[in-house]
Amino acid sequence: MRVVRWLVGFVVAVVVLLGVAVYLLGLYPLRELHPSPMQARGVLAITGANVYVSPDAPVMARATVVVRDGKIAAVGEGVEVPAGAEVIACDGCVVTAGFWNAHVHFTEAKWIGAEWKPKGVLEAQVEDMLTSRGFTTVVDTGSNLRDTVPLRRRIEHGEILGPKIYTAGGALYPPKGIPYYLRGSLPGWMLRLMAQPATPAAAVKDVDRNIADGADILKLFTGSYVERGTVLPMPVEIATAAVEAARAHGQIAFAHESDLAGVKVAMASGVSVLAHAVDTTEGVDDAVLRDIIARKMAMVPTLKMFRTTVTTKASYLDPIYAQVRRFHELGGDLIFGTDVGYMTDYDTADEFQALAKSGLNGRDMLRMLTVTPATRFGVSAEKGTLEVGKDGDLVVMNGDPMTDVGAFARPKMTVRGGRVIWRR
Ligand SMILES: [Zn+2]
Structure with missing residues (x-):
């Protein structure tokens, strides 16, 4: 009798453990399948940059890019840096999307x-x-x-x-x-x-x-x-x-x-x-x-x-x-x-x-x-x-990839949704 009870208890424990394992490894990871994208709060300004707004636009020299709450708020020469912005002085770097x-x-x-x-x-x-x-x-x-x-x-x-x-x-x-x-x-x-x-x-x-x-x-x-x-x-x-x-x-x-x-x-x-x-x-x-x-x-x-x-x-x-x-x-x-x-x-x-x-x-x-x-x-x-209203996703490079495509492979900063996600 005692052996039977012990066996039943053992089987139940194994089944429960297996169930927990299946849940933790198989089902639990598959929740929240499509989370809404991360977006920064606040203002980021990159100044003194040579900006390629798109592959077809001429370069914008010594321009400022402003990203507010994750979206491009302004791009251009003579754009004012908003008060309270996190400023990245770029000094001739190149910025693309x-x-x-x-x-x-x-x-x-x-x-x-x-x-x-x-x-x-x-x-x-x-x-x-x-x-x-x-x-x-x-x-x-x-x-x-x-x-x-x-x-x-x-x-x-x-x-x-x-x-x-x-x-x-x-x-x-x-x-x-x-x-x-x-x-x-x-x-x-x-x-x-x-x-x-x-x-x-x-x-x-x-x-x-x-x-x-x-x-x-x-x-x-x-x-x-x-x-x-x-x-x-x-x-x-x-x-x-x-x-x-x-x-x-x-x-x-x-x-x-x-x-x-x-x-x-x-x-x-x-x-x-x-x-x-x-x-x-x-x-x-x-x-x-x-x-x-x-x-x-x-x-x-x-x-x-x-x-x-x-x-x-x-x-x-x-x-x-x-x-x-x-x-x-x-x-x-x-x-x-x-x-x-x-x-x-x-x-x-x-x-x-x-x-x-x-x-x-x-x-x-x-x-x-x-x-x-x-x-x-x-x-x-x-x-x-990098048009106004789009996501503040951008790459900052030291060199100009239009004259040396190797510059594409040497970014110095990566920004996604207005947040710096990597910097050298
Ligand atoms: Zn593959």
């Missing part, structure tokens, strides 16, 4: 348990990867929402200084289509959790679950490198069902396309953004690029990632640079993104150098960093330029 990085991941082991990590640890990680590079808005194209949602919440609560985060949550892969480079690096249980819908209905379910858990965009592997040099395309009816499910919630889709077949699935299914340049370039000619542009799809080149994680061989890289150059010449929308998180070298200098190799100048790059992504995400009324 805050940068976007539209391809990042919060998937390194250091983001696991973001709900519980000490503030200082998490903030140092965010600083290293993002805010010290000038990013005020980032698009996470694949991560565990149980880490990304708490990170986003702690940022918007003002506890951790960081960028605005859009996230895709878990990506969708073709059936039996996990990329070889993930198969090698992730534990088996994690691989089994990754969505590989076998039918359109299953794809819709996966998209809806992601959205219910806090995702803002959809990420599809329309072409997945199942082995080095072998791309498995996603069945087009599965991709189409996923994109339509996202669109029903007002969300856009990003695709990792890899080769021509992956591009065709992305085009046919209604994807909005190619998350990389096409790196298996066979068959990707002018006609294909024109088709991508005609469908109003944008491209995030991620050039440094190819060089850093695949190979430095010119026979591989040169056709990719040529493709980005041609896409740009034909009028395609390019968006800045580096795939940091997957790529563990966070320095952005090489990406700007590679974009210069593809024929882009400083204004083209500023457009990729600001106006184009803001427009694509439907927030051009709030972000992308």
Whole structure:
């Protein structure tokens, strides 16, 4: 009798403990999915700055930027500094709108348990990867929402200084289509959790679950490198069902396309953004690029990632640079993104150098960093330029990126919503 009672007590204790664990690790992190953005109170004034209000405006010399309660209140020469403002004397520095990085991941082991990590640890990680590079808005194209949602919440609560985060949550892969480079690096249980819908209905379910858990965009592997040099395309009816499910919630889709077949699935299914340049370039000619542009799809080149994680061989890289150059010449929308998180070298200098190799100048790059992504995400009324009334998101640089694009990679201060979120 006593043994039975003891056994029952033991089982109850185990069940309760398991329940608590599931709650703390699985459900508790997924609260407050879309917190309202952090916005500073008070007045910030940057004086003596050379200001690029937008990629197309002439430079405004020795100007003052005033941010009041998180919004741009005035920009110009001879603008008066309001009494009580926090003044940053800039002395010839250059100011632009805050940068976007539209391809990042919060998937390194250091983001696991973001709900519980000490503030200082998490903030140092965010600083290293993002805010010290000038990013005020980032698009996470694949991560565990149980880490990304708490990170986003702690940022918007003002506890951790960081960028605005859009996230895709878990990506969708073709059936039996996990990329070889993930198969090698992730534990088996994690691989089994990754969505590989076998039918359109299953794809819709996966998209809806992601959205219910806090995702803002959809990420599809329309072409997945199942082995080095072998791309498995996603069945087009599965991709189409996923994109339509996202669109029903007002969300856009990003695709990792890899080769021509992956591009065709992305085009046919209604994807909005190619998350990389096409790196298996066979068959990707002018006609294909024109088709991508005609469908109003944008491209995030991620050039440094190819060089850093695949190979430095010119026979591989040169056709990719040529493709980005041609896409740009034909009028395609390019968006800045580096795939940091997957790529563990966070320095952005090489990406700007590679974009210069593809024929882009400083204004083209500023457009990729600001106006184009803001427009694509439907927030051009709030972000992308330094016009009065928009969010006080800005980057302060020492050099002029219009004469040396390397200056983009060396910010000295990052301001988001009127709050200094990083300074050198
Ligand atoms: Zn990526």
